[in-house]
Amino acid sequence: MTALAAGPVIILTVLPDTVRAAMISPYRAPAVVGTLATAGLVFRRMRAGRQPKDRREGTAQLLLPAASKTCQVGPAAVSRMRHELIDALTPRPIPTAGPETGPAAVARIIDRVVRQHGAQGLADLRPEDLAAVHMLLRLLRAGPAEAGALAQNFRKPDAVLDLRDEAMTIARLRREFQAQEAAYAAACRAWKRQNAQAETGPIGALHAVDQPDPDLWHKVVTEFDPAVAAQREAALWCVSQARCHQATVALFLSRVAGDSMLRAAAWRGDQAWLDGVLAVIEAWNAGAYSANDIGLDPVDAVAQDAPAFAAELAALAQETGAPHWPMPQGAFCEYPGRPARPRDEWCLRTGRLLSPPRAAHYFDPEIRRAA
Known part of the structure; x- marks a missing residue:
């Protein structure tokens, strides 16, 4: 069960690059979870016959020895890092439709890493473990340049950057879904309003769509x-x-x-x-x-x-x-x-919708599959 519970970072650090790349889902957790379960079995077999180790060693070992030594683990630093991680893991409202949110993806990744070595929560982490997880949190949220620099502190920089790519992809899909949802809702409102209005021409019709399209x-x-x-x-x-x-x-x-x-x-x-x-x-x-x-x-x-x-x-x-x-x-x-x-339902000459908007014309099938 230890291997099955292992987080993706530890598993990814021991698998070949080609296998690791195949495990990273460009959309959401479901595609990753099944692969991780299989990888967990592989990981367990790899450890068969070895002397069992303390399950609490894993997180700190994410970092290179030099990086681990430079991490601040004083009381003030530990308190600050713990507060930021608690905030990242605090549950947010779950969207009723579409892909998960970027913060939810980050929280899911961090939670896997925290639990991979048996910790029930942040309170169980040693200061050096907390510092390693906090650096991963910073990397997941960072821009490309900063993330690349932070990745050099990890034993497997490509593995943690793959995790960031996963979180960034999910965040992008969520933003695109929200924009498509807003455009569709605006077109539906325009359809309902136009029945009680005279023709306004194309400019009036564009102004009636109260969301960017x-x-x-x-x-x-x-x-x-x-x-x-x-x-x-x-x-x-x-x-x-x-x-x-x-x-x-x-x-x-x-x-x-x-x-x-x-x-x-x-x-x-x-x-x-x-x-x-x-x-x-x-x-x-x-x-x-x-x-x-x-x-x-x-x-x-x-x-x-x-x-x-x-x-x-x-x-x-x-x-x-x-x-x-x-x-x-x-x-x-x-x-x-x-x-x-x-946008076939729109008539440019009259500025009116000829039929109700069709959801299929507004939502990207790729994003719907990722939801």
Whole structure:
């Protein structure tokens, strides 16, 4: 039973790298637990015939000897570490749907390590054990650079970094699920409200969706008619949102050049629309658009459009006498990524939902499988 109860860190430190990599689940605990049970049997057999050791040796042995010697184990340090670990292990509300949360994944990993050597709780840990577990907690929560540095204190740095990757993946899946859930709920609210409202056009419809929906914005940018003022305004509004994805912004700029929209706006005297496009370019160059999950099909759909956009800017400056606008640096490149999720129920012309939103169009199947 000792081996079966062993935490993943101890087991991972004795298994070959290829086996250890296969054991790390990219989603949640269920995929890890079954593998760990099998690994536990292997671990028990490996120990067969050896002299039994004190079960309380395991956690401190996570660290290299030099790292163990430098850990602070004075009363004040031990009290602080114990308090932080108690907080990390304090149960949080369990989500009713979707993947588990990042903090829950961290707590699960820490709990396995605490219990692997027979301790019933943090109070049973020796100061050196507490220091080792606390360093693991710091690593699980740290950014990439800090985690890499902390990992060098462990006997098997790759093993503990794999655990961090597991926790980070779960946290990412949870964030994505929450964003998808919010977009779906917002679309459902818009569907219910529109039955009591007159048509508001595409801009009004976008404002009615009270949560960010980058996939809807991508649909608007892909399908808008440059000859229809309301649709032009809607597309510009979409790419003006900070959470708009890079591929969507690049596609908008490509279409602007391809349909000579800047010169057309100058001929119409539509300075407000021109100012809006310039603001998008400046935001791009300032790094305001960080989301990049959505890709293009083909991935190089806009990769060759920089010369056309530069020519459009030159023509605009020549015809208006205004200063030459900056190029959107690096915008016209390849955009690998997932396809934009369908928003077929939306009618861009009327700005209305033609049917109730379908959950299948909002939730990533990968995340649902991980839940």
